[in-house]
Amino acid sequence: MKVINVTASKNYDVIIGEGILDSLGERCVSLFGKSRAVIVTDSNVKEHWLDAAKKSLQLAGIETLVFVFSAGEDSKSKETLFELLEFAAENKITRSDFLVALGGGVTGDMTGLAASLCLRGIPFVQVPTSLLAAVDSSVGGKTAVNLNAGKNLVGAFYQPSLVLCDTNTLSTLPDEEFANGMAEIIKYGVIFDKELFDKVRGGDVKSDMENIIARCVELKRDVVAKDEFDKGDRQLLNFGHTMAHSIEKCSNFEIPHGSAVAIGMVIAARASHALGWSDEDCTAAIIEANKNNNLPCECDFAPADLADIALSDKKRTGGTINFVIPKVMGECVLKKIPVDVLYQIAEYK
Numbered sequence: 001m002k003v004i005n006v007t008a009s010k011n012y013d014v015i016i017g018e019g020i021l022d023s024l025g026e027r028c029v030s031l032f033g034k035s036r037a038v039i040v041t042d043s044n045v046k047e048h049w050l051d052a053a054k055k056s057l058q059l060a061g062i063e064t065l066v067f068v069f070s071a072g073e074d075s076k077s078k079e080t081l082f083e084l085l086e087f088a089a090e091n092k093i094t095r096s097d098f099l100v101a102l103g104g105g106v107t108g109d110m111t112g113l114a115a116s117l118c119l120r121g122i123p124f125v126q127v128p129t130s131l132l133a134a135v136d137s138s139v140g141g142k143t144a145v146n147l148n149a150g151k152n153l154v155g156a157f158y159q160p161s162l163v164l165c166d167t168n169t170l171s172t173l174p175d176e177e178f179a180n181g182m183a184e185i186i187k188y189g190v191i192f193d194k195e196l197f198d199k200v201r202g203g204d205v206k207s208d209m210e211n212i213i214a215r216c217v218e219l220k221r222d223v224v225a226k227d228e229f230d231k232g233d234r235q236l237l238n239f240g241h242t243m244a245h246s247i248e249k250c251s252n253f254e255i256p257h258g259s260a261v262a263i264g265m266v267i268a269a270r271a272s273h274a275l276g277w278s279d280e281d282c283t284a285a286i287i288e289a290n291k292n293n294n295l296p297c298e299c300d301f302a303p304a305d306l307a308d309i310a311l312s313d314k315k316r317t318g319g320t321i322n323f324v325i326p327k328v329m330g331e332c333v334l335k336k337i338p339v340d341v342l343y344q345i346a347e348y349k
């Protein structure tokens, strides 16, 4: 088992280990006392992990309510968010109570935002059950739902009180979901840690997930401690994401986030090398890592469409955009580029 303490506007532990879901209840009692909990989960995760989470809370003496929503990105909406808030209000949730996000990124992001809004803020616990949530979205306090105009356009920085990652939950992930999480792990390797990249580039990772997840969380802890509110270094985590958001949108969200990030990293590396911004061409290594981890490397969308969508993305500031480029493998930097240059970058798809 690994325990990593995150220092941000709230200090909290990220605990990673096999079979630790059973300890959810006792850990929550020591944080919140014998209050009440609302477990928030989706229709898929409910089948696998709800009973264990609920049993652990109840055995510890915590009265437990459950809010289940339909699995999928469509539920990351203001409608589901407000259904959850109404549910909490109808059940007279107070500021001594807490929410438990049991699931992947959609569940964690939406539950965190609900916790920030409910009675102007109640605590919440992240229990990530997808690899993507374990290595990235459950840590660092970014919460959000989507609007019609785009993804994550309404949200808050709101840190959890605990992140409890039971690596056994990865066993019920479909292969495609596992691959999506691997894209974010490859991303952490390219941005910060060549050793991590080399560990995962061959794709044979399943026996070492506790260490791999813990390393990603350490890297995220460091960047969140420096820049919780995403004004500087935290934007490095957007490596591959500028084009990824366009790819997701061009595909009507048929291409999942991790696959889009995998393609976006290849485009960013290839363009950075071709435009003379990198000291090392990282493209071939990223392609190899993607392929070995069952991730795509290219897409068929028109470069102009990809650039148009990237321009409307929220990361645009005035006439420039912060674009993440790999200097060398294991070290990325932010480069302020004129927005028009996105049209050139998209040509390297």
Ligand code: GLY
Residues within 6 Å of the ligand: 136, 137, 139, 140, 142, 230, 234, 237, 238
């Ligand atoms: N997922 C990127 C971040 O938390 O900043």
